[in-house]
Every structure is written in structure tokens, then in C-alpha cells.
Amino acid sequence: MGPIRRVVLRLHLLDRSPDSPKVFLNSDVLKLQINSCTSRFCFWFQLFTEYGRLAMEETFLKPFQSMIFLVRDWSFPYEFPYGLEGGTKFLEKRLKISENQHEELQNVRKHIHSCFTNISCFLMPHPGLKVATNPHFDGRMKEIDGEFINHLKVLVPWLLSPGNIDVKEINGSRITCRGLLEYFKAYIKIYQGEELPHPKSMLQATAEANNLAAVAAAKDLYNKKMEQVCGGDRPFMAPSELQARHAGVREEALQLFRGVKKMGGEDFSRRYLQQLEGEIDDVFVQYIKHNDSKNIFHAARTPATLFVVIFVMYVAAGITGFVGVDIIASLCNMILGLALITLCTWAYIRYSGEYRELGAVIDQVAGALWDQVRLGHTWGQAGPPGL
Numbered sequence: 011m012g013p014i015r016r017v018v019l020r021l022h023l024l025d026r027s028p029d030s031p032k033v034f035l036n037s038d039v040l041k042l043q044i045n046s047c048t049s050r051f052c053f054w055f056q057l058f059t060e061y062g063r064l065a066m067e068e069t070f071l072k073p074f075q076s077m078i079f080l081v082r083d084w085s086f087p088y089e090f091p092y093g094l095e096g097g098t099k100f101l102e103k104r105l106k107i108s109e110n111q112h113e114e115l116q117n118v119r120k121h122i123h124s125c126f127t128n129i130s131c132f133l134m135p136h137p138g139l140k141v142a143t144n145p146h147f148d149g150r151m152k153e154i155d156g157e158f159i160n161h162l163k164v165l166v167p168w169l170l171s172p173g174n175i176d177v178k179e180i181n182g183s184r185i186t187c188r189g190l191l192e193y194f195k196a197y198i199k200i201y202q203g204e205e206l207p208h209p210k211s212m213l214q215a216t217a218e219a220n221n222l223a224a225v226a227a228a229k230d231l232y233n234k235k236m237e238q239v240c241g242g243d244r245p246f247m248a249p250s251e252l253q254a255r256h257a258g259v260r261e262e263a264l265q266l267f268r269g270v271k272k273m274g275g276e277d278f279s280r281r282y283l284q285q286l287e288g289e290i291d292d293v294f295v296q297y298i299k300h301n302d303s304k305n306i307f308h309a310a311r312t313p314a315t316l317f318v319v320i321f322v323m324y325v326a327a328g329i330t331g332f333v334g335v336d337i338i339a340s341l342c343n344m345i346l347g348l349a350l351i352t353l354c355t356w357a358y359i360r361y362s363g364e365y366r367e368l369g370a371v372i373d374q375v376a377g378a379l380w381d382q383v384r385l386g387h388t389w390g391q392a393g394p395p396g397l
Contacts, residue, residue: 072125073125074126075126075127075178077130078130078169079130079131081131081134083135083136084133084134085136093132093164097130097133100133101131105129107119136155136158138155138158140155180193180216183271188230196222199215217274218274220272220273221282222282223270224266224279224282225289227270228286229263239255239259240297246304249301252297263290264283268283311373312372312373312376313357315379316350316352320349320350320353323343323349324342326339327346352372355368356369356373
């Protein structure tokens with residue numbers, strides 16, 4: 011599936027929830043954020059930007075795309091007017107680094123600038139006293155202050171404009187829906203505990219998801235190209251040609267994996283490369299079986315083998331009976347009868363779909379007999395070794 015295009019409208023009002031830091035951190039890793047400033051925001055953001063700093067040491071790229079600070083209930087429009095323009099000036103002032111600031115506050119501000127490609131701020135007015143004081147407020151527009159609604163009409167179109175909807179990237183690599191699923195799986199694991207994860211744990215999870223997403227993309231490429239080679243609507247292909255096409259597509263898939271920007275280094279990615287090689291080889295075995303099922307001679311191998319056995323035993327029984335070797339003639343007749351019963355049983359299994367395990371055994375025995383006869387014929391044509 012193609013790259014994901016989306017924008018997320020969300021307010022962080024997280025002071026009371028024990029899972030608030032997990033929601034905040036997990037969301038910031040995955041998507042564009044709109045955050046309302048809360049009392050604990052700086053603490054969580056410091057942990058988050060520490061992850062960004064570690065990520066930059068791996069990729070040397072800004073790890074995140076866009077951060078929008080949505081400041082609601084702004085009470086000083088005479089200093090900074092409502093909207094994007096006032097929010098931009100307000101954000102510049104708040105993120106300005108000065109010598110009299112504590113070192114920790116300076117580091118957070120530096121990390122914000124270094125971790126995000128785009129940073130912006132939007133100032134919103136208070137929605138009105140009816141909203142704030144009415145415990146039964148149900149979202150009716152007539153109860154919301156008109157100035158709030160006017161600025162909301164500016165905010166939403168700006169957020170949803172095509173210029174503000176980016177193709178989702180993580181560490182410089184575009185993300186598909188399949189890749190996003192791998193990131194969710196990895197992050198869910200590290201947020202299952204009671205404590206917040208360490209930034210290094212978050213980085214490790216991102217590296218794991220990054221490599222798994224590359225594995226999934228490479229497998230998708232392999233499956234797509236092999237379907238074009240020997241898929242359901244393609245005719246039977248010679249095994250040697252199928253092997254050659256598999257080798258080419260396999261190498262192309264491995265090159266795709268190697269070319270994707272990944273975190274963790276080569277040693278970390280090597281085991282995922284080995285995993286990809288094993289999974290591709292397993293899938294190729296299924297393509298071989300699927301291709302063999304299209305071979306009409308392969309499908310007719312079992313009845314053809316049984317017919318040959320019946321014919322040979324019939325002729326042998328006639329000849330040995332004619333010359334008076336009754337014991338061998340009786341043995342040939344017995345084998346002929348068993349082969350005939352086996353053929354009828356095989357035909358019933360194929361027709362009814364029952365006793366498939368017995369049918370598989372008959373196919374295996376007939377296939378082994380077929381291979382032995384063919385091998386003996388080939389050896390006879392080549393002659394004994396040394397001649």
C-alpha cells in the first residue's frame with residue numbers, strides 16, 4: 011500500500027490520566043501532533059526529545075516532521091493576537107534560549123528545534139462561560155462564544171490544507187500501512203509496563219520496527235513479482251527457469267531491504283536480513299508446489315504409473331502362464347489386482363475429496379516408483395561410471 015497521508019487533530023489534556031505520558035510519547039513518535047500546553051508537558055517532552063537526540067545520532071536526520079502547539083483559552087490577545095501569526099511570535103519568545111535559563115530548559119529548547127522539521131503554534135480564545143460553567147454542555151454551537159468559532163473556522167482549514175498534510179516519515183523513510191503496523195506492535199510492547207520506557211528502549215523499539223517494516227516491504231516486492239512470474243493465471247513454467255527467475259527476484263528483494271534507511275547499524279540489521287532470506291525461501295517452496303500443480307503430466311503421474319504397472323503385470327502374467335511358471339503368473343495377477351484396486355481408490359478420493367491422507371500416500375508411492383524408473387532409464391543411457 012502507498013504512503014500514508016494524514017493529519018491528526020488532538021488536544022493533550024493529560025494531567026489526570028496515569029497513561030498520559032505513554033499516550034503522548036507514543037503519539038509523538040508516530041504522527042503530527044497538536045498539543046495544548048499543560049503543567050506536565052515539559053517533563054514528558056524532555057523525555058521525548060531525548061529520544062529524538064538519540065535517533066539523530068543514528069540517522070543524522072531530524073526524526074520528526076511537524077509539531078503544532080495549540081494554546082487554548084489564550085487570555086492575552088493584546089500581547090500576541092489569536093491565530094497563527096500571534097502563535098508564531100509567542101512560540102519564538104517561549105523557545106528563545108537565554109543565558110539565565112537553567113541548562114535543562116536550554117537543552118529542551120535546543121532539542122525541539124533540532125528534532126522537528128516544522129514547528130508552529132496557534133492561539134485560540136476561550137470558548138465562553140456557557141461552555142466552562144455548564145455541566146450539561148453537549149457541544150451545541152449556539153452556546154460557544156462566537157470569537158472561538160471564528161478562529162476555529164480558520165484553524166481547521168489551515169490544518170487540513172494540502173500543504174500541511176505530509177507523507178508520514180520516520181527517520182527519513184516514508185511509511186506504508188504495513189510498516190505502520192510494525193511500529194505499533196513494537197511500541198505497544200515497551201509501553202506495557204507501569205514505568206515509562208527509557209529513551210534507549212524507545213530507540214531500540216524503533217530500530218526493530220524499522221527493520222521489520224523493511225522486511226515486510228521486501229517480501230511484498232518478492233510476492234508481487236513472483237505472482238507475475240508463476241501466479242494463479244500464469245501457465246506452467248520449467249523448473250530450471252522458475253529457479254532462475256526466483257534467484258533474480260530474491261536478489262532484488264534483498265537489495266530493497268539493504269537500501270532502506272534503517273536504525274541499529276549493520277550488525278543489528280543482519281539478523282533481519284537472515285530472517286528475510288529464510289522467509290523468501292519458504293515462500294519459494296510454495297511457489298514450486300503451485301507451479302507443479304499446473305503441470306498436466308505431474309497431475310497425471312499417479313494414474314499413469316498405476317496403468318503402467320497394470321499393463322506390465324498383465325503382460326507378465328500372460329507370458330509366465332503361457333510358459334508354465336504359474337507361481338510368478340499368480341504373483342503378477344495379485345500385483346495387477348492390487349494396482350487396479352489402488353487406482354479405483356485414488357480415483358474415488360480425487361472425486362469425493364475424502365481420505366486425503368490415503369490419497370497423499372498413494373501419490374507418494376507412485377511418485378517414488380516413477381522417479382526410480384526414470385532414474386534407472388537415465389543411468390542406463392549414460393552407462394556405468396567409468397565407461
